[in-house]
Amino acid sequence: MSLFRLSDVSFGYDPATPVLHSVSLALEEGENLGILGESGSGKSTLLRLMLGLAAPDDGVIEADGSVLDITSRRRMQAHRRFAQPVFQDPYSSLDPRMRIGKALAEPHAALGLDGDVGQEIARVLQAVGLPQDSTARRPRAFSGGQRQRIAVARALIARPRVLLADEPVSALDLSTRVRVIDLLSDLSQEVTLVLVSHDVAIVAALCPRLVVLQHGRAVEAGATADILSDPQHDYTRMLLSSLPRLPRPEQETAR
Ligand code: ADP
Ligand code: MG
Numbered sequence: 001m002s003l004f005r006l007s008d009v010s011f012g013y014d015p016a017t018p019v020l021h022s023v024s025l026a027l028e029e030g031e032n033l034g035i036l037g038e039s040g041s042g043k044s045t046l047l048r049l050m051l052g053l054a055a056p057d058d059g060v061i062e063a064d065g066s067v068l069d070i071t072s073r074r075r076m077q078a079h080r081r082f083a084q085p086v087f088q089d090p091y092s093s094l095d096p097r098m099r100i101g102k103a104l105a106e107p108h109a110a111l112g113l114d115g116d117v118g119q120e121i122a123r124v125l126q127a128v129g130l131p132q133d134s135t136a137r138r139p140r141a142f143s144g145g146q147r148q149r150i151a152v153a154r155a156l157i158a159r160p161r162v163l164l165a166d167e168p169v170s171a172l173d174l175s176t177r178v179r180v181i182d183l184l185s186d187l188s189q190e191v192t193l194v195l196v197s198h199d200v201a202i203v204a205a206l207c208p209r210l211v212v213l214q215h216g217r218a219v220e221a222g223a224t225a226d227i228l229s230d231p232q233h234d235y236t237r238m239l240l241s242s243l244p245r246l247p248r249p250e251q252e253t254a255r
Contacts, residue, residue: 001065002026003162003192004050004083009059011049019045020216022059027162027209032193034203034224036239037213043196046213047164050194052079064161081111084155088167090147094139100150101135107157124153128183145176149183156191163187166196181205200240204228212236 004027012018019042027033035043048054049061052070061068064082069075087093094103104121107113113120125132128149139147148168155163168184169177184193184206197203203210203224210227212220214235220227231237 002028002062003064004194005060005062006050007060007062009046009049009056009061011045011054011056011058013045015057018057018216020049020056023213023216023218024059025211025218025221027192027194029161029192030188031209032188032195032207034207034210035194035196035213036198036200036203036210038198038239041213042216043198043213044166045216047085047166047194047196050164051083051085052076077111081113081158082160083162083164084158084160086148086151086155086163086165086168089171090144090151091139091171093151094147094154096139099136099138103139103150104135104154104157107154111158113158120157124156127156127187128153143176144172145180148172148176148180152180152183152187156187160191162194163191164194164196167198168195169202170197170199177202198239200228212239 006023006025008022008024009020010018010022011020023046025033035046037043049056052068055070063079068079101121104124105117108117108120121135122132125134130146130149130153134150139150142150165184169180172180181202187193188206193206195203195206207224210222210224211218212227212233212235220231220233220236227236228240231240
């Protein structure tokens with residue numbers, strides 16, 4: 001059973017200007033999915049719909065084997081345990097006044113989770129590689145990369161099956177970026193990741209599956225390795241060619 005299945009999903013903030021056009025995709029357990037596209041292509045909107053923050057105008061989203069009905073409190077409570085977000089900017093996703101222990105305890109209570117909250121906090125701090133005494137500090141005591149670890153820890157409290165990460169390393173400096181990517185890679189053992197990015201290299205490092213989004217349309221989808229070695233769509237080729245760091249010797253000589 002797919003973790004997520006989107007079938008012909010369309011959506012517009014204003015119905016007159018659709019942002020997503022008939023997008024279909026599936027997320028399978030253990031197969032991290034990258035969503036690649038330029039700024040404004042609808043990546044964050046797609047994640048919002050998968051989180052249940054808005055409903056499609058058309059089409060169906062299934063999660064964990066059933067239709068995601070965002071008008072059902074009960075369904076949404078279950079969905080928040082199933083899929084958790086990680087956002088781009090850890091500075092704005094953490095309350096600056098709240099000590100880390102409280103920031104981690106809060107979702108545990110709000111989601112009505114089982115288990116001892118202290119043990120669960122210890123578990124997620126360990127999972128993201130932060131010291132246990134982090135609980136007593138506030139966000140400003142941490143670097144950008146550490147704050148993003150805290151945001152990931154907060155998501156992991158729910159023991160979700162899926163992490164929906166929206167440009168999770170874009171706000172970080174380069175050296176920190178690598179370490180957070182390593183963390184997300186390690187977590188792939190226990191959660192399946194949907195990773196939104198405009199950066200091909202990050203998607204290639206973490207995601208065996210890929211959907212390329214252009215102006216709200218999924219123009220290419222499949223195995224990341226296949227798409228990167230033999231892109232079928234002009235837009236994908238354009239995204240790849242805008243990445244000078246990616247070695248692509250065959251393509252260079254083919255031009
Ligand atoms: P991406 O994450 O790929 O940059 P977004 O999903 O943020 O793309 O945006 C897709 C389109 O939807 C853009 O044209 C953007 O201006 C529009 N959009 C995004 N958020 C809103 C909103 N809250 N209200 C109206 N339009 C929005
Ligand atoms: Mg975005």
